Amino acid sequence: MSAKPTPYRWVVLLLCWAAFTMTSVDRSTWGPAAAAVSDSWHVPLAALGIFATCYYIGYVLSNAAGGFLTDWVGSRLVLGLSLLVAGSLMIVFGSTTSIPVGITVQGLVGLFAGVEFSAGMKLITTWLPEREIGLASGIFMTATSLGTVIANAVVPTLIKHGNWGASYHLFGGVTVVLAVLCTVFLRNGTAVRGDARRALPDLRPLLRNRDLLLLGLAGFGGLWGTYGFVTWSNTLMMKGSHLSGVDAGLVVVIFSGVAVAVKPLVGWVTDRLGLGMRLPIMAILLLFTASLLVFGAMRSYGAFLAVAPVLGIAAYAYSPLTAAMIPKLAGGRLAGSAAGAVNAVWQLGSVLVPAAVGPVFRATGSFYAAFALLAAGPLLGAAAVLGIRDDRPQRTPGTSAAAVGQAG
Template sequence: MSLTPEPVVVRHPYRWVVLALAWAAFTMTAVDRSTWGPASVAVGEHLGVSLAGLGAFATGYYVGYVLSNAAGGVLTDWLGPRVVVGCSLFLAGGFMILFGETDSVATGIAFQAGVGVFAGCDYSAGVKLISQWFPPAHRGFAMGVFMTATSLGTVIANAVVPSLIAASGWRASYHVFGAVSMAVAVVCLVLLRGAGGAHVASAPRKVPDLRPLARNRDLWLLGLAGFGALWGTYGFITWSNALMIKGGHLTPVQAGAVVAIFGVTAVAAKPFMGVVSDLFGGRRKVPAVIVLAAFVVTLLVFGTRDSLSGFLWVAPFLGVAAYVYSPLMIALIPELAGVRLAGSAAGATNAFWQLGSTVVPVVLGAVFQATQSFFWAFATLAAGPLLGMILLLGVREHRAGDRVPAVTAIAG
């Protein structure tokens, strides 16, 4: 636990504008990331890549994403979240457009890594903004709204990309979403403000001291628990379309519909879970452990389905379990690390979390190639949240109210 006092945050109406802009930026990076799932088979056929080889593209993205999460958190605390959100999203959109032009496997993997490098910064910047503008007692709801971006990105990509591919080819989806990402980035650069107005802007900027984070046992456990949780979530996002097409004999449009339903349920469930945790005194750990246990069960059940109707019945429950742990775990970060290092702590923990996203595409492709078993692919996914649940039990949760406050008003 950080010894830095928790600032008292004055609730200003502009916080809703900040939350909306942070959410919009995070939604676009989630759309950019999720585009690969429904587009992967078409890209693989165009470039002559095997099913197992498709995992290399997703891994390329997540390698860049992990690196930028670690660096992006420090940049957020150093340069401020407005600059980080706007510039990183603009460049991520540019690499999306470049990927839509590729005809080479090596170049395509490099462009995917480029998207990941710049898409990984806005998460920590968003967490920092919410930590600055929302008091601890209301962060569960704000984090829940913010984290709807990841599931909504999955919904948008799976609802739009299959139709775009059918009408105009796979390149169109990367061109369209890349351009929209760049437009949202410009809006964020113009309208976003950090906490404190001119007071914060005039303060000297310096590289944050990260030593308290390195000594924080609970942050280490939270980072490792998130590794397992995101192993399951992004392993599903990356591979579920291809597995249902190849292993479940669904059409691309049917598989996209299943994953869209998977994402839709989480859009409503995340803010609800955040509100529930706020109402029960800001406790996050125990609900997160329960959700991860449900995630393990629903992944195993999904792996036993063999028809469109079976997938459709399980998808809503799987969508809730695969996503609602995230606002709970993320709301723990500023409570364990303090607001002043919230960006660095968010980036560092998410770098650990995203290592699961980096490794799982290749591992899952190898498992399915070796076993040709739909169930064993999903059992491999379920191992991640099981590990995360066990590790999360070791985190010592602290109430925000246990801190000694140091008043830091937020100016309009």
Template sequence: MNDYSASPSAGSRSARRWVVLLLCWASLTMTSVDRSTWGPASLQAGEALGVSLAGLGAFATAYYVGYVLSNIGGGLLGDRIGSRVVLSGSLFTAGGFMIVFGSVPSAGAGIAVQALIGLCAGADFAAGVKLIASWFGERERGLAMGVFTMASSLGTMIANALVPRLIQWYDWRASYHLFGIVSMGLALVCLTLLRDRREPAAARPPLRGLVRDRNLLLIGLAGFGGLWGTYGFVTWSNTLMVTGRGIDPVAAGTVVVVFAAAGAVGKPVIGLATDLAGRGRKRPAVAVLVAFAVCLLLFGGMETETAFLVMAGFAGLGAYLYSPLLIAMVPGLSGTALAGSAAGVTNALAQLGSVTVPVVVGAVYQSTGSFSAAFATLAAGPVAGAVALTFVREAHVRAAAGDEARRTPGRARFRRP
């Protein structure tokens, strides 16, 4: 049964929406920590479980297979039974399987549990988008989604700052036990304090329209290309810097922290800037994706710790700033009634990039032994994403076309939606 807030006053509604945003952000932060833990832990975990260097990518791929499936299911459930229950349940069960993964005895068991972690964790993204879209209007969503998506950057920062040190102090399993416990505790807080918001009475648009919406499909493909670069970097950069350039593991973790920190700072800034400009989010997102591809190519040519640290900041901006723009575009195209389903479907398509890139980059690096070739492979994703995004028509452009059609029906009636 949905736990809807009943006609709150303007003041209480304003306060409540920031609580909702904070808890959605905290939840996504923890599932991002859970997802990012494998990067800095992979070498030690692989040695303990008897996994080859190329085989390490299978663990990340297993996670993302589950994650993609749960994005679709979580979005559909959030629109029907309420996003509060879906988000809290997603975080709680993901935390439980993190604890289980910290005790797996073999590689096969580990790959299976990683898939289960992803299957549980993915639902919180679509649920969070649904909650934020219902509590924040179109002119505020850039900032709200910027704050919300800071979580993925912060999750990468936290994992890469803490996991190498936890390995030094204890072992790689300690990270999974710690983060699992924290995730389960936060889930109980979300279940207690989050509230769904009742939508105004209106006919629910048909769900099949989401699948046929060309613009949502293109946004999903743009996200595919962006996440190919982003999570390929998060998954492989530690291992590549250590094995390909001889960088100390703790120093490599610091490079990824800088990479993620730049994205965390930039996301709300670019979200607010596009809200204030009011000229759409497509063109800034295309520019960010192109810049990201260039940074990945340059990163592949670096050789020293100092050079990696400098380039990591620029690469981090490219790797993360497109995401709040793409996500903020989705509710405007789908409507808030189906925002959860639309976010789940588009993110599931986007996350296929995360599913495939770990294995592809691992195969490229093992076959060529080339650090630069691995990063050139990563750069191909953002380029493809930028191309797909150029064909999107944003919601405000479509609305303007509709207004023109009503004013001059003979001339504009047959424009494609």
């Protein structure tokens, strides 16, 4: 079988990126819509967190299970069906007036939206040669940042000129259309034919893969810092340094905005240098640790603005590299299962950190103590990466990523 790359790989990357972006938009819609939902349903703002919690419970569960399904039945079916159901549920949520139904639907949206990462990484690993995986992962991972930008740019306008439900109807409809496009144009491209394609994957090699466990811990620590900052930075700057809401928001916009450029760039540079991914990930996580500590020591608006771009680069640059390392450590056959399981561990960092930072800040009243707690995450991640050996031979059965690009 020829390993020569096919131009179709860019169609695969585009659709995988679009699917991941759209589910990221769906996930991010709740933030700017929550206050309007509170007014519409007469729910106290403090009680709105249960909607996000239910979403992320479903999201973490589907990450773990979705990767297994991707390896079993194929990415095309998993992507198409999950987008169709998630988009339809978004439309339902935008039309409901029942709080119990709304909470349930949010959990179900998360349950179907959490498979895009593993399914997308499986396809990217299959169709792109190894020398392009870093760049492709960087482009793919811009989805999470763009989702936040798009939701925050569109939802407030729709609420101003209509109602909060319109945003869920719009994004849900686009998600359904994208489900059709993925079903029509994507091909699994697997080298495994016939009945073997549908065989249940043997996950035992993943459970024995020490490197994947360490990568899961590294990503957990990274997301602890990244989403801890996203969740708490506005409040901490306003309460700890008495910034206005507008000024604090601008700092976070700068922090997040650099991610769109830095993710593909760091992937491309890593591909070109050919030094592997372990050392760059470790260096970025250590920079992230130092940047959080420096940011926590700042007190003026100008100082926050100066540190925000560096902090944003460090907070996002590791993610395309950790994503690209998954198939390298797991092998092509179990790339989907590995991506889903590892991402589920990563996402626990974003789920747990909001609950950890609040009590620390309330108990100490210290802006710096809160950021020191955030910095502990990437420091732990860097220590975990130190134990990874990305030059070890792949220990799972199957064909390498670079060798299956022409199949299907």
